[in-house]
Structure formats: C-alpha cells, structure tokens
Amino acid sequence: MKRFALGVFLLISLVMAGSYTVRPGDTLWRISREQGVDLTTLTLANHLKNTALHPGQRLIIPELHVAIKGDTLWSLARRYNTTVAEIKVLNGLQSNELRVGQRLWIPAQEKREEPVNVIAIARSYLGYPYRYGGAGPNSFDCSGFVQYVYGKLGIKLPRTAAAQWSALPAAAEPEPGDLVFFSFSGNRIDHVGIYLGNGRFIHANSYKKKIVIEDLNAPWYQRVYRGSKRVNPPPQTAIR
Structure with missing residues (x-):
C-alpha cells in the first residue's frame, strides 16, 4: 500500500x-x-x-x-x-x-526563439572556472566571458562591463542574447551576463567561482540590476 x-x-x-x-x-x-x-x-x-x-x-x-x-x-x-x-x-x-x-x-512556458549561436556557445561553457581578468578560453571573468562568447561569432565587444554598457544601445526589455548589467558597487557598472529568456541569465560568478545560470528576478540581483543592452547585429539563426 x-x-x-x-x-x-x-x-x-x-x-x-x-x-x-x-x-x-x-x-x-x-x-x-x-x-x-x-x-x-x-x-x-x-x-x-x-x-x-x-x-x-x-x-x-x-x-x-x-x-x-x-x-x-x-x-x-x-x-x-x-x-x-x-x-x-x-x-x-x-x-x-x-x-x-x-x-x-x-505556468507552462511557450517555446521561444533563441539566438542559437549566442545561447549555445554560452551554455557550452557552464561550469568553467571564474578568474579575475580571465578572457578565455579556459577561465573567465564576467565581461571576459561575454566578450569571448560574442567574439566566437565575429562580434567585437569592449573588454570591461562598464565599456560594454556605454557602447551598446539600450533594450527596453531583455530578450535572449541581450546583455544584462549590474552595479554591485552602487555607483558604476561592474558586472554583466547574457540573458537566456524566462528570467534567467548566464554569467561568470565570482562568488561561486564558475560560469552559472541564475534567476534574474532573485532579490539579490534585482537590487543591483541596472538594465539590458542589445548587441547588434543580432545572430540570425534561431532555435524553434
């Protein structure tokens, strides 16, 4: 029974x-x-x-x-x-x-179109170690990770999170492949990740010492979240 x-x-x-x-x-x-x-x-x-x-x-x-x-x-x-x-x-x-x-x-989630190149490349580095100043291919810091992933597509981004924030156009609401930015210090942009959709983003986490996927809506991230920026040109191939 x-x-x-x-x-x-x-x-x-x-x-x-x-x-x-x-x-x-x-x-x-x-x-x-x-x-x-x-x-x-x-x-x-x-x-x-x-x-x-x-x-x-x-x-x-x-x-x-x-x-x-x-x-x-x-x-x-x-x-x-x-x-x-x-x-x-x-x-x-x-x-x-x-x-x-x-x-x-x-809530059931509709399948969304995601940039296959950006998302697939970023996910392939899950678990790779965090290292301050790391820009790949074996370890990364946050902006180095973003720069490296988009670099694989032939898209050149600035090296630091603050420079990436300044160089890219704003996105009203983040879409898969957009960059999401944070200010842990309180007065400047000092962290960045790649938005995956459904409230999640992938980034090089200095606390967990590796590349992880986390919830953008978690309170500790919402307190320091500053907005999203769009990388142009966006990837053309999408997963359906």
Missing part, C-alpha cells in the same frame, strides 16, 4: 504541462474538469478576461507540482523555466514560504 501511495505521489508531482485546442461546443468549465485544472487557475494561466472561447483557440495547461522537502520558490522557478512572480500569481501566494505536500500550479 505504501509503495502504491508513493507511486501516486510521484505521478502527481510530475504531471506534465501541455496545451489544448478548443473544439466546437467546448466550455472553459468542461475543459478545466477534463484536464484536472480548476477554473480560476486555467483562466489565470491563459490571461483570459472572460470564459468565452472559440474553436481552434489554444489553451495552455499548467503543470502540477507537489512540494517536497528542500523546495523553494526560487528552485522551482529555475527548474521549470519560469519566475517566482508567475508562480505566486497563479497560486495566489502572499509569501515565499512553502510546506511539504503543498500543491502548486506551474
């Missing part, structure tokens, strides 16, 4: 998100019952203003996760390629605290 219960628990905790195409005669209430998602959650996940549907409309079905020991909103956001804010909105959470066994709906 215990083995059966554990199997049910694991199955529930790994329910996969998907999509549903509305058929003639469908109602939002019927779809929510068939998909096992409550009506409010389905409405929020699809940003619907009312319950009106039309045939052919595509609905996102969110993913169900049951919290286990060690789960945090930050770890779930990283695992599911979403943000803490989106998880909180979809589940009506007022705090960041989770309890074991808590059922959480995770």
Whole structure:
C-alpha cells in the first residue's frame, strides 16, 4: 500500500504541462474538469478576461507540482523555466514560504526563439572556472566571458562591463542574447551576463567561482540590476 501511495505521489508531482485546442461546443468549465485544472487557475494561466472561447483557440495547461522537502520558490522557478512572480500569481501566494505536500500550479512556458549561436556557445561553457581578468578560453571573468562568447561569432565587444554598457544601445526589455548589467558597487557598472529568456541569465560568478545560470528576478540581483543592452547585429539563426 505504501509503495502504491508513493507511486501516486510521484505521478502527481510530475504531471506534465501541455496545451489544448478548443473544439466546437467546448466550455472553459468542461475543459478545466477534463484536464484536472480548476477554473480560476486555467483562466489565470491563459490571461483570459472572460470564459468565452472559440474553436481552434489554444489553451495552455499548467503543470502540477507537489512540494517536497528542500523546495523553494526560487528552485522551482529555475527548474521549470519560469519566475517566482508567475508562480505566486497563479497560486495566489502572499509569501515565499512553502510546506511539504503543498500543491502548486506551474505556468507552462511557450517555446521561444533563441539566438542559437549566442545561447549555445554560452551554455557550452557552464561550469568553467571564474578568474579575475580571465578572457578565455579556459577561465573567465564576467565581461571576459561575454566578450569571448560574442567574439566566437565575429562580434567585437569592449573588454570591461562598464565599456560594454556605454557602447551598446539600450533594450527596453531583455530578450535572449541581450546583455544584462549590474552595479554591485552602487555607483558604476561592474558586472554583466547574457540573458537566456524566462528570467534567467548566464554569467561568470565570482562568488561561486564558475560560469552559472541564475534567476534574474532573485532579490539579490534585482537590487543591483541596472538594465539590458542589445548587441547588434543580432545572430540570425534561431532555435524553434
């Protein structure tokens, strides 16, 4: 019996998100019952203003996760390629605290087009060591990493984060491949990374001593985040 219960628990905790195409005669209430998602959650996940549907409309079905020991909103956001804010909105959470066994709906993420060259090259250096002054190919500091990755595409960038900030045009909202900048010192640009999409960025982290992917929306990064800049010309090939 215990083995059966554990199997049910694991199955529930790994329910996969998907999509549903509305058929003639469908109602939002019927779809929510068939998909096992409550009506409010389905409405929020699809940003619907009312319950009106039309045939052919595509609905996102969110993913169900049951919290286990060690789960945090930050770890779930990283695992599911979403943000803490989106998880909180979809589940009506007022705090960041989770309890074991808590059922959480995770926003399903649409596949986005990403610059294949920049993203693929940057990801290929995950785990490489951080070294102050490092500009590759075996170790990097933050601006050296960014310069090296774009250099592989034949795009020349300045050497320091401050110079990169000054040289590039601003991006209103970061898109995959854009550079994201920070000011840990409080009065100048002193850190940079490459935005991956879905609130994540890759950078040479001096504290963790390696190339890592992290959540741009984490409080410690939002406090020092200064904005994003776009590298021109952007890569032309995209992953679909």
